[in-house]
Amino acid sequence: PDEDGSRLWLRYPLVADRRLLDEYRRDLRYVVAPDTDGPLGSAAGELSRALTSLLGRDVPIRRKVDGAGPLVLRTAASDAGPESYTLRRGRVDGTAAVIITGGADRGALYGAFHLLRLVQTHVTLDRLDVAERPRNPLRLANHWDNLDGSVERGYAGRSVFGFAELPELTERHSTYARALASVGLNGTVINNVNANAQFIAPEMLFKLQPLAALLRGWGISLYLSLNFASPMILGGLTTADPFDAGVKDWWRTKITEIYRAIPDLGGFLVKADSEGQPGPISYGRTHADGANLIAEAAAPHGGIVMWRAFVHDFNALEWSNKAYETFKPLDGKFADNAIVQIKNGPIDFQVREPAHPLFGALPNTNAMMELQVTQEYTGQSTHLCYLVPQWQEVYGFDTHAEGSGTTVAKIISGRTYGRELGGVAGVMNLGDDTDWTRHQLAAANTHGYGRLAWNPGLKARDIAEEWTRQTFGNDQREVAVITGLLLGSWQTYLDYTNPLGVSFLIKGDHFTPSPQTNTGWHQADAEGTGFDRTVATGNGFTGFYHRPVSDRFENLSDCPDELLLFLHHVPYGHRLKSGKTVIQHVYDSHFDGAAEVGRMRDRWRELRGRIDAKRWADTAERFDRHREQAILWRDTIAGYYFAASRVLDERRSWVQV
Ligand code: GCU
Known part of the structure; x- marks a missing residue:
C-alpha cells in the first residue's frame, strides 16, 4: 500500500531521524482524550494510529493522564473561535504533557493534524508553541x-x-x-x-x-x-x-x-x-x-x-463583463x-487572469x-x-x-x-x-x-515542501528537487501556453493547443494582437476596477506585462517593460518554457531509486508526455504567431521563409 498514491499525504512511515524518533517516543507515549465520537474522537483515533506507525510502537488512547509522556487532546472555548487550536507544552495533573487545545471539536481535530504534520516533516517539538485559526469561515x-x-x-x-x-x-x-x-x-x-x-x-x-x-x-x-x-x-x-x-x-x-x-x-x-x-x-x-x-x-x-x-453568453467580447454587469x-x-460565489477571474479558470x-x-x-x-x-x-x-x-x-x-x-x-x-x-x-x-x-x-x-x-515554498515531505519523505535531495519542480511549474506552463495573458488558445477539450479555434480571444492579425478591454477604445472592462487599478490596467504604459494582451491590442513591435518586443517575447517564452519542461523531466529522472519504483515510474511517464505536449504548444503558438505577423524570430532560425 505504500507503493502507490492511495493514501495521499496521509502516510505515516517510521521516523527515519533517530534523534527525533527518540524525542517523539519520549514525549508522545499515549493520547489522552475524553470518550467521545465526532471530530474529537476522530482526532484521537488518527493520532493513535498515525503515531503508532510513525514511532513504530503502540501509542494507545487513554481516558486520563497516567504516567509520563501524555499527548493531551482537549477543547476549551476560545476568542479565536471553535475552529482554532493551540499546541503547547504544559502540565496536566502534575505531569509534563504535550497539549492540543481546540476551540471546539473541529479545532482539536485540526490541531491533531498539525501535530502529525510536525512529526511527518521531522520538526522538533522542543519549543512547541502554535496558535492557529482559519482565515476563511x-x-x-x-x-x-x-x-x-x-x-x-x-x-x-x-x-x-x-x-x-x-x-x-x-x-x-x-x-x-x-x-x-x-x-x-x-x-x-x-x-x-x-x-x-x-x-x-x-x-x-x-x-x-x-x-x-x-x-x-x-x-x-x-x-x-x-x-x-x-x-x-x-x-x-x-x-x-x-x-x-x-x-x-x-x-x-x-x-x-x-x-x-x-x-x-x-x-x-x-x-x-x-x-x-x-x-x-x-x-x-x-x-x-x-x-x-x-x-x-x-x-x-x-x-x-x-x-x-459565473454567467456569460459564449461570446468573447462580453465574457469578461457579463458577471460584473449582472451582479x-x-x-x-x-x-x-x-x-x-465568484470565480477567481472574469473568464473561466484561465492560466492567468486578473482578479x-x-x-x-x-x-x-x-x-x-x-x-x-x-x-x-x-x-x-x-x-x-x-x-x-x-x-x-x-x-x-x-x-x-x-x-x-x-x-x-x-x-x-x-x-x-x-x-x-x-x-x-x-x-x-x-x-x-x-x-x-x-x-x-x-x-x-x-x-x-x-x-x-x-x-x-x-508561503508557497513552505506548503510545497510540507506536502513533499509528507508524501515522499524527508530526504533532503528529494525534497529540494520535488519542491523546485512544483514551484516553477505554473510559470513554465504560462510560458509555453499563454503569451502575455492571452487565453483560450485551445480546443474544446481545453487541452490541445489551437489558436485558430477561437480567434476572437487573441485577435492576432498582420499588425498586432491582444484583446482591447480598455474604456477608451475597447469593451470597457478596465473601468470595473477601483482606482488606481483601473488606471494601471487602462494605460498601456502602466499595464503589467503579464496581462498586456488580456487588456490591450498592441502592434507586434510594441516594447515590453523587459525591453523585448511582444513578438520576440512570444517566441522566447514558448521556446524557453518548452526547454524548461525537458529539464524538469530530467530532474525527475535523477530521483530514480530514491522514490519507490511505482510512483517514480508513473510520474516519469507523465513527464515524458508533458514534454511532448509542451513542444506541441511551443510549435503551435510560435508557428501561429509567425504566420500571422511574418516577423522572424531574432534568436532562432527555426522558421523557413
Ligand atoms: C467551465 C467548464 C464547464 C463548467 C463551467 C462552470 O466552463 O468548462 O464544464 O460547467 O465552467 O463552471 O459552470
Missing part, C-alpha cells in the same frame, strides 16, 4: 460529479463517492474525509453544478445519510448542488418562477425534507442561467430573487445558499444566508471565491502545474476597494465589510484512480488548496 471542496459516476472536467477517473453503491461506504470514503480534514477543509459539495435534480429525490437523500455521517465525524459538512427547475422536474409544477407561491411552497417542503434526512447539511450551491442551466431570468426575475428563494427555505434549518456569479446592480439585495472585478464591488453582499483545483485549462493530468502561486496571486490582489490593502483574501474572509459568511470553494481534482489524481504530483494542488484556504498568507 467556509473552506469547501466542490465536486463536479454526476449521478452516473462521471466527473465533469475530471481527469483521474470516476467519482470518488460511488453514488451507485451508496449507502455502502468504503475505506476510500474515510481516506477522502481524513484528507480534507487534514488540510482544514470544512465542507464539500458532492455533485456537479450542472445539477441533476435527482440528487434531492427521496431515495438519494436516504443513500446520502451514511456519507453525511462519516463526513460529520471529520468536521465536514455536506452540501448539494441544486437544479433550479427542480419544482418542475421533481414536483411536476409548470413553472420554477421564484415569485410563484406554489414554487415557494415546493422548495420550503423539499428543503424541510432534506434537512430531516441530513439535519446538519451545510446548504446548497446553484448555477443558474448559465450555460443552459435553468434560472430566474426566464421568469423576468433577478439572480437575487432566485438566490433568496432558496435562502429563505433554508434559513429555518441554518442552511446557506451559494449562488454562482453589481444586485448588491445588497441578497439574503443574509446567501453568498455570491475578478466583482471582488470589492459588492460591499453589501456575502462573497466567496471559486478556484479550480482540477486542471481543466492547466494541463489536466498530463502537465505538472502547481497552482498555489496562481492562487496566491489572486488572494493577494489589491482591489483598493476600501483603500490600499483591500486584498481579495481580506474581502472573501468577510473582514473588509464585516460579514460573517465568506470563504473559498475549490473545484476538485480527485477521482477513483488508485492515486486519486492520476498525476501523482497533482495531489500537491489538492493539499495546497486546503492549506491556503486555511491561511492565504502561508
